[in-house]
Amino acid sequence: MLVLAGLFLLINYGALTLLRPDAWWSHGLIGLAWVIAAVGGHITLNRTLPDRDFLIFPLVMFMSGWGLVIIDRLAPRFADRQAIWLVLSVGAMLAVAVYPNVLRWLRNYRYLWLLTGLTLLVATIILGRNPTGDLNAPQLWLGVGDLNFQPAELLKVILVVFLASYLAEQYPALRAEGLAADGRSLPTSPRVFGPILLMWTLCIVVLVWQRDLGTAAIFFIVFSLLLYVASGYTFVLIGGLILLIIAGVVAYSLFDVVSLRVDIWINPWPEADGRAFQIVQSLQAFAAGGVFGQGIGQGSPTFIPVVHSDFVFAAIAEEYGLLGIIAALCSIGGLLLRGLRIAVLNQSQPFLGMLATGLSLLIGVQSLLIMGGVLRLVPLTGVTLPYFSYGGSSLLMSFVIAGLLLRLSAAES
Amino acid sequence: MQFTTELQRLLRGILISLGIVGLAAGYYAIVGPLTLLEREDNLRLLEAQGEIARGNIYDRDERLLVTSVESDNSTQRVRRYQHPSFNSALGYFSLIYGVAGAEAAYDEQLSGADLQTDDLSRYIEQDLLHQAPQGTDLRLTFDLDVQRALVNALEANGCIAQPELTDSGCAGVVLSIPDGGVLGMVSYPTYDPNQLDAQWQELISAPSTPFFNRALQGRYQPGGIFSTVMLTVAVINQYTATSTFQNAADVVRVGEVAQVCTASPPSDTLTLREAYQYGCPAPLAQVVTEIGIKRVEPVYNLFRFDEPLTLPGYVVIPVDPTAELTPVPTVEATPNPLPEDLTLADIMGQGDITVSPLHMAAVTAAMINGGNAPLPYTLISTRTPGTSTWTPTNRMQQFLPITTQETSARLQNLMRTAVETGIAQPAAREGYDIGGHVGLAFTGQTTQVWFIGWVRTAAREGAVIAILLEDSNDLNTVADIGGDVLAATANAITTPE
Numbered sequence: 001m002l003v004l005a006g007l008f009l010l011i012n013y014g015a016l017t018l019l020r021p022d023a024w025w026s027h028g029l030i031g032l033a034w035v036i037a038a039v040g041g042h043i044t045l046n047r048t049l050p051d052r053d054f055l056i057f058p059l060v061m062f063m064s065g066w067g068l069v070i071i072d073r074l075a076p077r078f079a080d081r082q083a084i085w086l087v088l089s090v091g092a093m094l095a096v097a098v099y100p101n102v103l104r105w106l107r108n109y110r111y112l113w114l115l116t117g118l119t120l121l122v123a124t125i126i127l128g129r130n131p132t133g134d135l136n137a138p139q140l141w142l143g144v145g146d147l148n149f150q151p152a153e154l155l156k157v158i159l160v161v162f163l164a165s166y167l168a169e170q171y172p173a174l175r176a177e178g179l180a181a182d183g184r185s186l187p188t189s190p191r192v193f194g195p196i197l198l199m200w201t202l203c204i205v206v207l208v209w210q211r212d213l214g215t216a217a218i219f220f221i222v223f224s225l226l227l228y229v230a231s232g233y234t235f236v237l238i239g240g241l242i243l244l245i246i247a248g249v250v251a252y253s254l255f256d257v258v259s260l261r262v263d264i265w266i267n268p269w270p271e272a273d274g275r276a277f278q279i280v281q282s283l284q285a286f287a288a289g290g291v292f293g294q295g296i297g298q299g300s301p302t303f304i305p306v307v308h309s310d311f312v313f314a315a316i317a318e319e320y321g322l323l324g325i326i327a328a329l330c331s332i333g334g335l336l337l338r339g340l341r342i343a344v345l346n347q348s349q350p351f352l353g354m355l356a357t358g359l360s361l362l363i364g365v366q367s368l369l370i371m372g373g374v375l376r377l378v379p380l381t382g383v384t385l386p387y388f389s390y391g392g393s394s395l396l397m398s399f400v401i402a403g404l405l406l407r408l409s410a411a412e413s
Numbered sequence: 414m415q416f417t418t419e420l421q422r423l424l425r426g427i428l429i430s431l432g433i434v435g436l437a438a439g440y441y442a443i444v445g446p447l448t449l450l451e452r453e454d455n456l457r458l459l460e461a462q463g464e465i466a467r468g469n470i471y472d473r474d475e476r477l478l479v480t481s482v483e484s485d486n487s488t489q490r491v492r493r494y495q496h497p498s499f500n501s502a503l504g505y506f507s508l509i510y511g512v513a514g515a516e517a518a519y520d521e522q523l524s525g526a527d528l529q530t531d532d533l534s535r536y537i538e539q540d541l542l543h544q545a546p547q548g549t550d551l552r553l554t555f556d557l558d559v560q561r562a563l564v565n566a567l568e569a570n571g572c573i574a575q576p577e578l579t580d581s582g583c584a585g586v587v588l589s590i591p592d593g594g595v596l597g598m599v600s601y602p603t604y605d606p607n608q609l610d611a612q613w614q615e616l617i618s619a620p621s622t623p624f625f626n627r628a629l630q631g632r633y634q635p636g637g638i639f640s641t642v643m644l645t646v647a648v649i650n651q652y653t654a655t656s657t658f659q660n661a662a663d664v665v666r667v668g669e670v671a672q673v674c675t676a677s678p679p680s681d682t683l684t685l686r687e688a689y690q691y692g693c694p695a696p697l698a699q700v701v702t703e704i705g706i707k708r709v710e711p712v713y714n715l716f717r718f719d720e721p722l723t724l725p726g727y728v729v730i731p732v733d734p735t736a737e738l739t740p741v742p743t744v745e746a747t748p749n750p751l752p753e754d755l756t757l758a759d760i761m762g763q764g765d766i767t768v769s770p771l772h773m774a775a776v777t778a779a780m781i782n783g784g785n786a787p788l789p790y791t792l793i794s795t796r797t798p799g800t801s802t803w804t805p806t807n808r809m810q811q812f813l814p815i816t817t818q819e820t821s822a823r824l825q826n827l828m829r830t831a832v833e834t835g836i837a838q839p840a841a842r843e844g845y846d847i848g849g850h851v852g853l854a855f856t857g858q859t860t861q862v863w864f865i866g867w868v869r870t871a872a873r874e875g876a877v878i879a880i881l882l883e884d885s886n887d888l889n890t891v892a893d894i895g896g897d898v899l900a901a902t903a904n905a906i907t908t909p910e
Contacts, residue, residue, distance in 0.1 A: 229419040272454040284455050286438055287445025298543045303456045322442040326435060333431050340424050347416055357420065368430050375437040 001055070002038055005062035009034060012069040012296050019297040023076065030072060033083040034065050037090040045406065048098045053342060053409035059335050060402045063328075063387035064089075064395065070315055071390045073297055075308040078390050085392035089399035096403030103407060107351055110165040117158035120151035125209045140212055150393035152215040157397055160358035163223055167230040168350035174231045211257050214381030217369060220244060222361045229357055230350075265379040278305050282374050285318035293321025308390040310382055313374045328388070336364045342409045356408045359401045463489040463508050468523045468548035470503060470515070472557045473594070473793060479503060479516075488545070492516075494606045498564040500574065501603035501626065502555060504728065510609055513624075515553065515791060517728030522549040522795055547798035553791050554594030559587050562901030563597040566894040572882070576602035576616065576623035581884040584627035585894070586774040587902055590867070590875045592810060593778065593787025595724065596902060600627040629723055632767035633881055636854020637675060638863035639762030641777070643697040644689055644827060646712045648820050650704050654686040654827060658696035661687075665694040667758040670855045675836045675888060689827050690835030692851070694761060701760055710755050713766075715815045722772045724791055763855060774879035776815060777865040780828060780848070782873055784821035785812035832866065839889045840866055840896035846875075847899050851888040860886045864895035868903045876902040
């Protein structure tokens, strides 16, 4: 499958080179970076984790390679940087996957990780910046010079690690018959209600201080789903949904960024030339792509502002068509299936099972949020499409997740 | 410890969600092209328009007037207008500012929208290979030499193209006889269609209204030039060139305007020919008095002043381009209903009847075309992409019947006399059979001068011209311009191709 991914890249870079012959050397270097990462990763994993899940690495390399091609086509000046991030990300993935004690290490120091994550969050609130320099845009990055990192990406993984560890610890109690030994029914038990409230508060902090609707939504949805898996209680999902709606309504009335996104989600057409320009252009990209797509470099996805980051899914639709979308959905769906399969196979060890579930959900929920937003199924959240979108922090943490899943897959075997 | 059930549910939920995403994408991919892509805010439409290699426009002798060129570092093409002399004649095509003039009249052909290609070919060429659609080339009736002559003559006599330098306008139209093809057309001040992006704001706010095509849209008082129309009335009512009139040099008062002879006549008693020759309005006013306005009206109706002539499909910017931020071009001619009851002022060209230079050129054409005014047109033939053969348009020759052949012959003679020995003498050119007339019209506090005329190259063949100079009372100048252009036109249309 890795070879197929390589062929796919080769064909696409060939087409791009025909369109921009003067950039052949740049295409060659970026392609070479992918080949080095793919071959290096494959050899290393074969040596160190021969019993790993055989699909995860080819899938993530395929998606990240496709993303690399699209970024090179949409925003060539970012492609070199993304290629460097890809090499670093594969390195980070290998480090996580190969290090034998990583899972124990994560579990044993979970409070330290949580503290680190929260410290980064607070640091972002105080020292945050935006790489574009726009003071009105969300200040979600920490950085030195030209190097920027989005701590929320790290925080997502840390929270999943922490929650998996916490829920694994609480698992016997959560699953105990009656749970009402302390006189409380499950819904009002602090074991359930307490963490929900804590996470909800954390999400509100993220939303209020950082105006980061996407990250807040991912935190809360992933956590609610994890709690549901751990407890098996449907109320958790209903309660989580109610709290999400309440937060949404409050945020709609308090924050312009939220009300804007909800308004243009409900009816973008009157403001197609103004506030809803991005989403309308995105929908038109899907229409322009049709079933077979316009072909790489032949469409006009660059009409969509920041298409290489938040709207890369729409660019795929325009240039690769519905067939490309199905391929992308199958890739993401395949990764999720493998992740959840690892969770099932590890369920005898709750921490490992919950961790695999949480990591898979992170990828799944984030993908669904942005794909749904780009298609106007849900309000836009401004998150990246894992592995495809431009963004170093996002790519790095997505590969760390892949590394953890690879480690977990080897652990179950 | 097992949570298989929850994971299965979760997996089902995720797969259903991914399915919904796929279905939504499928909906937009399949239904979207019929709905979303047709929206005006779809920038892809604009981009696709810009990628079309619009057809070239040539003059009647196949000299290139307009072409499309690729812009730097882009698949977009821009129009290049080759000759500044045609700036006001061909209109413009711009992705930002729309399309006007001849570019708009033949937009379907130029953009290739009229080409009949089967779906498979279109799919292979455009959707699969992304080849830019090609438009059809056009050969128009315009003649580069005539257009240059018209522009040169106007500019040499004070007409200014740049809208920032003047408030006064000039207009001229040259039609070929007998078909009515537009050989030349100028409206000053005008704009440079190659510079719209840089100058648009200044152009739409310029008081001299450069987008206003004076030759087509202008509605001017005809004034003294209506003596030719009145002459038609007289001839139709059995007056002859030798019919004599007393007090022929008297002043004719119409409203606040006092009309007198343009040139001093030799005596106070003049024939109809002499009255026309010297531009004396009194004999013509006497004709109206003698036959009565009721008999004048049917003749005036023949000239169809109530239905201003325009060029088919020729899109022009509305009269007041500053009324809206982006003026919407229109093909509608401004309605010009005739007054219910004609007055002497209307008949003498100082009332409610107004005319455009194009209309006056067309009715002048009737004088050397057996009494039939040809309806103006501009398209001769088309050439589809990839071919070298020009296909003539299936155009049916249309005429506006105004008078009989005999009457037109008499009028022709009178106009010839006016050039040979009368007030239009500056238009005379040795070796050319030229007839014409000049007239002064009053508009508020200002005056404008007209010249209408013809040049004959063979029986019922030649060209006609109508020239108008705003804010001028110089009849000699306008006649001189007319003479220059008519002579140049005669040379152009008789030179073997």
